[in-house]
Amino acid sequence: MEMIKDVLMGLWESSGFAALFVDGAFLWQNLVMILVSFVLLYFAIAKKCEPLLLVPIAFGILLANLPGAGLMDDPTGLMDTSNIVEGAHWYDTGVLRLIYSGVKSSIFPCLIFLGIGCMTDFGPLLSNPVSLLLGAAAQLGIYVAFVIAIALGFTPQEAASIAIIGGADGPTAIYLTGKLAGHLLGPIAVAAYSYMALIPFIQPPIMKLLTTKKERQVEMKQLRKVSKVEKIVFPVVVLVICAFILPSVAPLLGMLMLGNLFKECGVVDRLSDTAQNALMNIVTILLGLTVGATTNGATFLKLETLKIVALGLMAFCFSTVGGLLLGKLLYVITGGKVNPLIGSAGVSAVPMAARVAQNEGRKYNPRNFLLMHAMGPNVAGVIGSAVAAGFLLSRFG
Amino acid sequence: MEEFTIVDALLTSVIGIATVMVILAIIAVLIIVVSKVIRAFENKTAKSEAVIGDTPAEVKPAGVPMPEGMNEGEVELIGTDEKTAAVIMALVSHNSGIPLNRLSFKSIKLLDDEKKGADK
Numbered sequence: 001m002e003m004i005k006d007v008l009m010g011l012w013e014s015s016g017f018a019a020l021f022v023d024g025a026f027l028w029q030n031l032v033m034i035l036v037s038f039v040l041l042y043f044a045i046a047k048k049c050e051p052l053l054l055v056p057i058a059f060g061i062l063l064a065n066l067p068g069a070g071l072m073d074d075p076t077g078l079m080d081t082s083n084i085v086e087g088a089h090w091y092d093t094g095v096l097r098l099i100y101s102g103v104k105s106s107i108f109p110c111l112i113f114l115g116i117g118c119m120t121d122f123g124p125l126l127s128n129p130v131s132l133l134l135g136a137a138a139q140l141g142i143y144v145a146f147v148i149a150i151a152l153g154f155t156p157q158e159a160a161s162i163a164i165i166g167g168a169d170g171p172t173a174i175y176l177t178g179k180l181a182g183h184l185l186g187p188i189a190v191a192a193y194s195y196m197a198l199i200p201f202i203q204p205p206i207m208k209l210l211t212t213k214k215e216r217q218v219e220m221k222q223l224r225k226v227s228k229v230e231k232i233v234f235p236v237v238v239l240v241i242c243a244f245i246l247p248s249v250a251p252l253l254g255m256l257m258l259g260n261l262f263k264e265c266g267v268v269d270r271l272s273d274t275a276q277n278a279l280m281n282i283v284t285i286l287l288g289l290t291v292g293a294t295t296n297g298a299t300f301l302k303l304e305t306l307k308i309v310a311l312g313l314m315a316f317c318f319s320t321v322g323g324l325l326l327g328k329l330l331y332v333i334t335g336g337k338v339n340p341l342i343g344s345a346g347v348s349a350v351p352m353a354a355r356v357a358q359n360e361g362r363k364y365n366p367r368n369f370l371l372m373h374a375m376g377p378n379v380a381g382v383i384g385s386a387v388a389a390g391f392l393l394s395r396f397g
Numbered sequence: 398m399e400e401f402t403i404v405d406a407l408l409t410s411v412i413g414i415a416t417v418m419v420i421l422a423i424i425a426v427l428i429i430v431v432s433k434v435i436r437a438f439e440n441k442t443a444k445s446e447a448v449i450g451d452t453p454a455e456v457k458p459a460g461v462p463m464p465e466g467m468n469e470g471e472v473e474l475i476g477t478d479e480k481t482a483a484v485i486m487a488l489v490s491h492n493s494g495i496p497l498n499r500l501s502f503k504s505i506k507l508l509d510d511e512k513k514g515a516d517k
Contacts, residue, residue, distance in 0.1 A: 125428075126428055126432065129424075129425040129426075129428040129429050129432075130425065132421040132422070132424055132425040132428075133418070133421060133422060133425065135421060136414075136417045136418045136420075136421040136422070137418070139414065139417050140414060142413070143409075143410035143411075143413050143414050144410070146406060146409070146410055146413075147403065147406045147407055147410050150401060150402075150403060150405075150406035151403055151406075155401070156401045156406075156409075159406070222499070226432075227435060227436065227439060229435050229439065230431070230432050230435050230436075233431055233435065234428065234431075237424075237427055237428075237431060238424055241420070241423060241424060241427060242420060242424070245420055245423075246416070246420065362494065366494045367494050367496075368494075369494070369495055369499070380421065383421065383424070384417055384421055387416070387417050387420050387421065388413065388417050391413050391416050391417065392413070395409060395413075
């Protein structure tokens with residue numbers, strides 16, 4: 001009888017229900033985060049909002065908040081020295097914490113950039129190099145959010161990590177935050193990917209507010225055809241120039257351009273195929289899962305997180321404003337040949353932002369076909385946000 | 398560590414956005430220069446090949462689009478007759494709002510499901 005009682009007691013004490021009560025305190029935050037993960041799973045599966053990323057992220061949130069499961073435990077202080085257990089070995093570390101080292105060491109964001117490079121066609125950018133300026137202007141939100149974050153009391157490293165949400169580029173945000181403010185990785189990654197999924201709702205009102213009907217109706221002339229040699233030379237030239245001016249940008253941009261060279265050179269099709277399919281999928285699973293797992297209830301549910309979410313939205317909006325304003329300037333300079341709507345695509349988020357520009361253009365002129373014109377600023381935005389991250393890293397790293 | 402003030406943040410932001418603009422502007426200028434060099438080289442090579450060759454290569458006028466409502470090139474038709482293909486192409490052009498002379502069709506294929514459905 002005593003043995004049965006001991007077994008039952010042992011089962012209760014090792015259960016997640018018992019783990020919800022630590023030293024008499026109830027861990028309600030974990031339960032809230034589990035509910036949050038259910039909501040995110042609903043949006044990802046039922047509403048198809050960025051499902052490739054949101055499903056692993058939401059499941060990571062669920063796994064990390066299961067009481068007593070210890071998937072993010074770090075008893076040896078591998079990355080977090082606050083809970084070191086005497087005599088623990090590295091293999092006692094939670095499995096997700098071990099995988100998380102790929103985020104902490106920047107391996108995952110860089111590999112994602114390799115895959116993105118393989119999938120990106122820089123043709124529209126090469127046929128209209130002015131697009132690069134639109135991609136640069138659409139980084140405005142990063143710097144506006146940075147100033148406001150400092151005003152709100154964040155450290156420069158934290159402010160830089162929050163501000164990079166305005167670059168609308170998930171891997172870049174994760175890369176910079178991992179380097180500067182690892183403790184904010186969860187909220188920043190969730191905010192960045194959520195806003196990217198919400199671009200079709202965030203951008204159109206700003207586009208309407210800042211442009212006239214006449215400007216939105218502008219039809220742009222067909223882009224010239226870009227030769228294969230131009231496409232091959234481009235990644236090499238861009239990398240060399242950027243890395244010489246700002247060496248801290250080399251890891252991200254280097255992988256992006258390597259991937260693009262795989263795609264364009266035409267002699268390593270197998271590598272290109274692996275990088276943009278199998279490798280990309282594997283890294284997406286690991287990255288999403290572990291980023292989600294950083295959102296432990298006790299550290300995530302704070303006023304600070306709300307501030308980050310608000311600042312992220314602000315950064316997104318100002319980035320859109322920056323691209324649109326330069327688009328308007330180009331409209332004036334070129335005598336009405338540039339449709340300012342393509343400026344909004346300068347916030348990376350490839351190809352969603354370009355699609356939004358296309359759809360908005362078509363609303364006011366059914367004959368308008370802006371997609372390829374918007375793809376130029378869109379891919380320029382990827383380079384722009386990487387350069388912005390490199391600048392912030394060199395300043396605060 | 399020294400306190401980081403709002404003025405510092407503003408200065409950092411101004412320098413930051415200027416850095417991004419300058420670097421991307423440099424890349425834009427380089428793209429223009431490199432593209433011109435490459436195109437000049439390619440044109441030169443094409444001309445010399447045309448001179449060396451026995452029969453001059455047929456040169457299409459560049460940048461002249463097909464008349465509106467017309468298309469060029471070959472479309473592979475799988476399980477589809479020419480009449481149906483013409484209707485599909487016209488429908489795609491009409492619904493997308495893209496003139497036919499700016500669309501390129503590679504193949505039009507009858508899906509297996511439809512074949513099965515038709516068999517029933």
